[in-house]
Amino acid sequence: MPALALSLVILFISAPIFWLLKPHRSLWFAWLGALPPATITVWQALQLPAIAQGNFIAERYAWAPTLGLELALRLDGLALFFGLIITGVGACIAFYTAYYFEGEPRQGFFYLVLYSFMASMLGLVWADDLLTLFIFWEGTSITSYLLIAFKSDYKGATEGARRALIVTTAGGLAMLAGMVLLGLHVGSFNISEILAAPDIAAASITPVALILIFLGAFTKSAQFPFQFWLPGAMAAPTPASAYLHSATMVKAGVFLLARLHPAFSELPLWFWTLFLVGGFTMALGGVSAIRYTDMKASLAYATVAVLGTLVMLLAFREKYAYEAFVVTVLAHALYKAPLFLSAGIVDHAMGTRDLRRLANLARTMPLVAATVVLAALSMSGVLPTMGFLAKELMLEQGFQRLERGDGLVGGLMYAASVLAALFMVAAIATLAWEAFFRRQADEHPAHLHHAPSPGFVAPALLLTLLGTVGAFFAGMYENLLLAPAIAAISGEPTTLRLKVWHGLTPVFLTSLAVLAVGIGVFALRNHVRRAFAAVPEKFSSLAVYDAIIDAIYHFAYRLTTVIQGSPMAPQVSVTLLAGVAVVVYALFFSTARTGVLLDSLEIPSIAEWLIFALAILGALATVRARSRLSAIISLGVVGITVTIFFIVFGAPDLALTQLLIEVLTVILLVLVFFRVRPDPFIEDDRRRAFRLFVAIAMGFFGFTVVMVNHVTQIGESISPYFLEKSYSLGKGTNVVNVILVDFRGYDTLGEITVLGLAALGGYALLRSPQIHKLRRRIVAARSAGEDGAQPVSAVKHEATEVGHD
Amino acid sequence: MIEIYLRLVDKILTPIIFLIAIFLFLRGHDMPGGGFIAGLVAASAIELTILARGTQATRDRYGPWAVPLAGTGLTIAVGAALLGMYNGGFFRSIWLEFSMAGEKLKLGTPQLFDLGVMFVVVGMAITYLLRLGEAAEVAVPEQTRLERQREDRHR
Structure with missing residues (x-):
């Protein structure tokens, strides 16, 4: 029975279930809350004799077999030792939480994050693969962030949470680089294999890899000079402080060092770094x-x-x-x-x-x-x-x-x-x-x-x-x-x-x-x-950290003012010209031009000429339009002609998508232009010439790219493969859809992640305070003016709106 | 007057458009359609409601679903990919085939993934359409209307 994976799944599944149960309704949930970790503790305790005799439990699951990635779990003495602490203390914490948050409606959410953390932490110590370990490692960072920021209306909480997240994930990324170096050198990310690799300690990449991994371990385990995030994390609710920030998570770095100890501890680099950093941190923390x-x-x-x-x-x-x-x-x-x-x-x-x-x-x-x-x-x-x-x-x-x-x-x-x-x-x-x-x-x-x-x-x-x-x-x-x-x-x-x-x-x-x-x-x-x-505060590592973060914000601000501080047209010019520059580089200077020239171009039919003419007309109308609305509508016409092209060339999926996008774009543009003030009409001929140049350059190079793509072919076309395998491998006859959701699912996942982030960004940006100020003013004016008879309803209206957002 | 006609159109068309979205989604794996397109169609139905009834009414109707939808979609998509672990790796597909009423039907993790895509698309579209629609409703027509009233009063 895959007991290790099952334990993790139990914890991960308990998380949302407990959230949905609304545990703040009764203190009896304390017992229920302690049940999953207690069960896993008992199971682990039963494994003690077998593990002590060296009968380790190992489980491996393919993740992306073609890339050699796998999820590997292994229960040996060290994993069991830490695992018992995690679930044992975890059961006590889960029990305590019900009392600590007695009657608090967000208790369920706390349990959700707590269990997710527990699963991540357990996965971290059970991991037998560096990348598996890294994923769980990041899981603990994120859940720690959510727990520190739990009282989100308290400024110290959000600040402390952000600080902890930035420090630990920055270290985590350095650690990932170190792990990748090690893994590539050995040819496997499996921890047991890396530790057993001959002469790994003497390899030339080892010092670099070790220093990067040290960064991860030291940030996570709050070693000098990164110790400052831990006191800031005390804004978390106490069960989280007791569990994450003393008993378990902060020991993840220590655990990783213990894991790597057999292979690398002979190195003087290992001894002196750990000895000096650890010793100094010990003295500093104790005295403070x-x-x-x-x-x-x-x-x-x-x-x-x-x-x-x-x-x-x-x-x-x-x-x-x-x-x-x-x-x-x-x-x-x-x-x-x-x-x-x-x-x-x-x-x-x-x-x-x-x-x-x-x-x-x-x-x-x-x-x-x-x-x-x-x-x-x-x-x-x-x-x-x-x-x-x-x-x-x-x-x-x-x-x-x-x-x-x-x-x-x-x-x-x-x-x-x-x-x-x-x-x-x-x-x-x-x-x-x-x-x-x-x-x-x-x-x-x-x-x-x-x-x-x-x-x-x-x-x-x-x-x-x-x-x-x-x-x-x-x-x-x-x-x-x-x-x-x-x-x-x-x-x-x-x-x-x-x-x-x-x-x-x-x-x-x-x-x-x-x-x-x-x-x-x-x-x-x-x-x-x-x-x-x-003792003055300014020598603390917290002050140094704050100075660094301030400098980054300042730099970002300066950069944004340079690139995007101007009105819209110059901003767009910068973007477009950057695109043109890339294309020019690729066309004329790139050495990787091994394509084959395809023989000829077909002469378009009359119908195609007509659509083509319509597109050009639409484009001209857009440029010549007197008002924004007509410009937007003419632009829509251009888009529709593109749709017709897709239909003519037998790509119904593309046509459908293009049509819908076109409709929604027109609506979005209309809505956006309500908000953006029009640029003043430009009398300056030089500027107009420049914009003309940008437009023509963009059009010309867009055309060139399409042409070059059309008449040359690099490597072998992959289309026949997709057409052939669509049904046998993907069980679908719509090849476009099969490619999107199956063959190239990774791409789509990346794209929808971007979409989701864009939604989040739009949600945050568009609820700018100006809109609300304006709305409140209107409501106030309305209650004082035409609807003077019903000021109460207006105020109520405002209140519901504010409450809603 | 236009608004009344639009409301009628909204009342009749919106459910139909949603049905079309579901239809396009379900046939997507074998015929033109799929999660992305279905999501866009659903988004246009919602935009119709916004145009006909304004953002507040739309928010009342879809509000609680709108914002978490993109996140839900992402979770579903990742979940579908994770299910593939059962079949030998992340993103490996699992298919169930069965016949019902003489028709051969199939269900698979790629379709679940597609559902996630649809949710993300709808979620993103609603977020933008509602927010921008709100801004447009507030910023321009109301302001000009109030200014006009003030001028009237001065006269």
């Missing part, structure tokens, strides 16, 4: 977290720090780094998601998540307080939690390097880890203390709207408990879940023996010192915040 009083912003910077940690750990090829990597991924998902969920509960209950306005919530929300405290212990790495294990293993890795005399790497790593860790301890202690335990808020204390129900808190509490006790029971799953993941990252089978208690090692003492200093920083938090607030 305490600065913010918005709970979610603080958590976002802590997430940046963890992502930096993960990237840094992937630089190494050593045992402790691998162990630290998998334990950190798991621990982070289990403590950061609950922290976000708790922030959402506080926001929901109090109407704010600004620490300055919160205090003493432990009394009103004891369960939430318990969740936050447990998660905070794990995040700060206090003894029995999973976070402790993660930090211990990371420090151990640095310590090993130091012991081996690698002072540079070990020292840098140790210093960065300690710095990030102690500030994160201080940040999370600040969050927990200020929101839940201190007596008095700083300013404008918020009041409780309604206390959260147990169901609201349950998912967060469940995840936290797993993270708290998980380390004790590591023996139960370390060789089922973690070891196969490490095997996939390192490329060699391995077994694992995790210990919570290592004795009084130097690493443990460091850990204690970090906690102590972290508490010290927590005590001095107000001084620290003030010191940070003094």
Whole structure:
């Protein structure tokens, strides 16, 4: 049974179904919402033993076989490890969402996007083909955009969403280029084949490809200098922040690096890039977290720090780094998601998540307080939690390097880890203390709207408990879940023996010192915040990004004013002359002229001469017309004669299309010219001469192109093939239609995409504010003037219209 | 007066034109017609309504369908292409052939794709025709009419 594809299809289909179900009607939908991801979690959990023994599940589906494209899915240790986190946390989030959006009519839409994201993310980690991975990768970017912009009437949301989209898709495109380089070099896009390709690390294209792929991974996983989009993404509803922007999507970049690790990690380029970028991001994110009083912003910077940690750990090829990597991924998902969920509960209950306005919530929300405290212990790495294990293993890795005399790497790593860790301890202690335990808020204390129900808190509490006790029971799953993941990252089978208690090692003492200093920083938090607030904003990467975007807008504006700033006629001249230039180039300078000259031209019949004369008359009438309306109608005549030509030459489909287009064009032109002011009549002879020249040049070259096409033939004609195969392959006798919808379906798909975009553009452009202003003025004038007796109806009329748009 | 005749024409012709559109769409795979043409025919029916009754009435009639139609069409087209994955690749066609009342009939993903094309064409056409029609209704005749009234009053 194709279980992998089936799982993705289930999620993709659940998305619209849930939307149509209108889940905001009842809280029972929480259970239903958690069902699809929970089912897939259980299925994955059942696969654990088989995967641990190396019996991977692989599925391949042809996509465009002639191009060698396929959708390939493969469930190995790493894919299963990430897949379990995605669907497991996903089930909790889906459950929580129903409470978070209780009674909100757009809840269904949220579920739609959430499930689509879940399917994309799952496809991403299961992918065994670089292009498959890329498609799902973009899917996560787009769904992330929709979720961040969910509160679309809030400016911060749309801005943050656009920023995230631009940064991650720009990186994604760079990554695609890198993937294509790799794929072309190896001759296959299959990830397993690429990783197994001999000497791939030494290939000449590898450095370029790797740097491009790094760009994709670093933008997605918010590494310096791209980290700024992640805090901006916090405008998303909290379930999305918890799920996409801490537990799963931001780990996609890290996942990709882990995927490619076996083949490329020997390279110095790999080690130094990941080590330096990851280490710096870790220190920067960790130190920044305490600065913010918005709970979610603080958590976002802590997430940046963890992502930096993960990237840094992937630089190494050593045992402790691998162990630290998998334990950190798991621990982070289990403590950061609950922290976000708790922030959402506080926001929901109090109407704010600004620490300055919160205090003493432990009394009103004891369960939430318990969740936050447990998660905070794990995040700060206090003894029995999973976070402790993660930090211990990371420090151990640095310590090993130091012991081996690698002072540079070990020292840098140790210093960065300690710095990030102690500030994160201080940040999370600040969050927990200020929101839940201190007596008095700083300013404008918020009041409780309604206390959260147990169901609201349950998912967060469940995840936290797993993270708290998980380390004790590591023996139960370390060789089922973690070891196969490490095997996939390192490329060699391995077994694992995790210990919570290592004795009084130097690493443990460091850990204690970090906690102590972290508490010290927590005590001095107000001084620290003030010191940070003094750092000028203009050196941030956000300021650089904004400057770049501004420059692009400015350039576009300048370019548009140069090319299209003038009245219509010169603009059209530019376009037409550009067309003529291309034709001239192709005719006289292009070297690719290998066509055959066909023998002769037939002499047209009398009927054809007559139609021809009619067309010329129509054209002349258009030029000589005194008013626009007559010009448009004469132009219609020209079009109709073309239609007649199509009929005469036996192309009914073309004739029909041409006729309809002609009719609609005439109507559209009439409508458009109502809006466009007429160009003033030109007295200047030089300008008139120029326009005459443009018109004649265009006509002449149009004629030449048709003639040349008619009398020469390049290569062999494909028409007989279509005629012959139309019925046998396309099951249709209308060859034109079969070509459109079957043989050349890709072309048509491209064309209707353009049409759809044009519709969207027209919809946005034509609802310009001027029309509405004018309409309102007319309505106002009407109510004051002739319809003075019924001003109320006029106002109502206006209101419905405004409401409608 | 003209408007009354136009309304009558609209009442009689619009359903017929829509039927023609459906007819052209259905025969498209074997005889002249197809999604693109059918879409244009349907668009001209809608334009007839706009000319006869104005944009507001047209919006009341087709409004909720108009804007999402292009997107729906694109989704259907991509969906039809994706169905081909079942038969060995993106855009591979799948055909069902059966006979009903003595006639051989066939249904296939290319026709579904064609339906998507039709929706996109109609959606785009309605969007432009409604928006431009609105602008034309508001901008020119109303303005001149009001100005004329104002002049009358001054006199």
